């Protein structure tokens with residue numbers, strides 16, 4: 001039976017995602033009410049620029065006073081879709097203090113202040129849901145928090161930033177420059193307000209922190225995540241990867257150490273074999289592999305960015321928060337009991353693809369190989385391209401600790417016969 005007093009929803013931010021949430025709440029209002037067991041009503045929509053057209057939003061609901069809206073006292077659920085740290089953090093805390101539950105897509109804030117936000121939600125008996133914050137529309141956080149709550153997750157590996165995947169995909173198919181592809185991704189609503197967050201890997205690192213935290217029941221902050229973006233990936237890197245039968249992707253990788261006693265989290269461009277399912281993830285799509293002890297390998301795939309798909313995840317959380325409110329319960333809060341240490345990048349063990357510009361002289365290959373051997377880094381393959389002043393050695397290693405590879409590269413740079421270490425890329429997914 002549908003109860004009659006509507007649940008009151010405050011929408012903060014009516015941009016790419018917020019405007020789609022408002023539209024879908026209106027067009028699917030009757031279904032949402034039936035699924036929740038009570039009607040849901042937009043009580044107010046806080047915007048920064050009220051003069052902008054808001055589509056289906058009733059102009060009478062629009063306000064520039066977000067703080068006033070969340071502190072009205074009659075709001076059941078606040079949807080925070082402004083993004084960034086402030087004023088989002090203050091508004092979310094105020095929402096909890098005034099008795100509301102919160103749904104947010106704000107990974108930057110969650111990665112920075114997740115524990116404090118969870119604590120505030122718990123203190124006020126409210127919910128904090130954030131499915132849209134990682135991998136957009138893809139149901140990923142709820143499966144990790146709930147469906148896999150009885151299993152042990154050992155690894156989460158995937159493409160979690162749509163903008164950079166879009167750019168790398170466009171660069172790989174040729175004809176589009178990095179700058180043009182970024183402009184296109186921004187126009188399509190994939191990029192963050194400041195796209196530096198996407199291309200420098202901050203967005204993916206925030207998502208990796210959230211994923212690692214949930215997967216390993218451990219607090220993982222943004223500073224714990226090793227981060228490299230795609231700004232230094234060149235068309236030559238992509239071409240060289242293709243020659244080796246690989247694609248270049250920006251990956252987020254969260255791993256439990258083999259002894260189970262520590263974890264790592266990292267974001268960086270990597271080469272993956274073209275036969276690997278992640279290599280064929282194009283456009284702004286995301287895909288995430290989860291490896292769990294009992295479940296084995298699971299793959300989650302779908303739209304990782306864009307207003308409409310992301311609104312789906314926000315509405316799913318809205319329904320969950322409304323149901324909890326009606327039933328008088330709460331969804332799962334933070335689970336950080338394992339408190340595993342997060343190891344530095346130097347302890348990560350993986351494979352590497354290194355291009356060296358070298359002198360084409362007798363003994364150079366042996367000299368370089370010796371540097372790898374001296375640092376305990378075993379070589380898998382070596383290929384020479386070019387001749388004379390244009391000679392290049394392309395070395396692919398077996399698995400080695402990141403710190404050992406770093407020391408190897410430093411030593412290679414000191415050799416007179418090595419003119420440049422043209423590129424270093426990790427090789428994953430084998």
Ligand SMILES: NC(=O)c1ccc[n+]([C@@H]2O[C@H](COP(=O)([O-])OP(=O)(O)OC[C@H]3O[C@@H](n4cnc5c(N)ncnc54)[C@H](O)[C@@H]3O)[C@@H](O)[C@H]2O)c1
Pocket residue numbers: 012013014015016017018046047048049064066081082083084087105106107108132133136189190191192193304305306307310
């Ligand atoms: N766009 C996506 O594909 C996507 C996907 C997943 C998650 N997200 C996240 O969703 C959130 C919103 O992203 P978006 O793409 O819709 O951004 P957006 O920039 O399109 O929208 C944010 C809106 O908030 C408004 N705003 C700023 N300050 C405000 C204030 N004080 N009061 C009221 N409104 C204010 C802005 O004017 C803007 O319209 C961010 O946290 C983002 O990381 C976005």
Ligand SMILES: N[C@@H](CCO)C(=O)O
Pocket residue numbers: 133134135136160161162163164190191192198203304305306
């Ligand atoms: N800017 C983000 C939005 C989705 O979180 C991306 O490109 O993936």
Ligand code: NA
Pocket residue numbers: 131132133134135136137138139140141313
């Ligand atoms: Na998601």
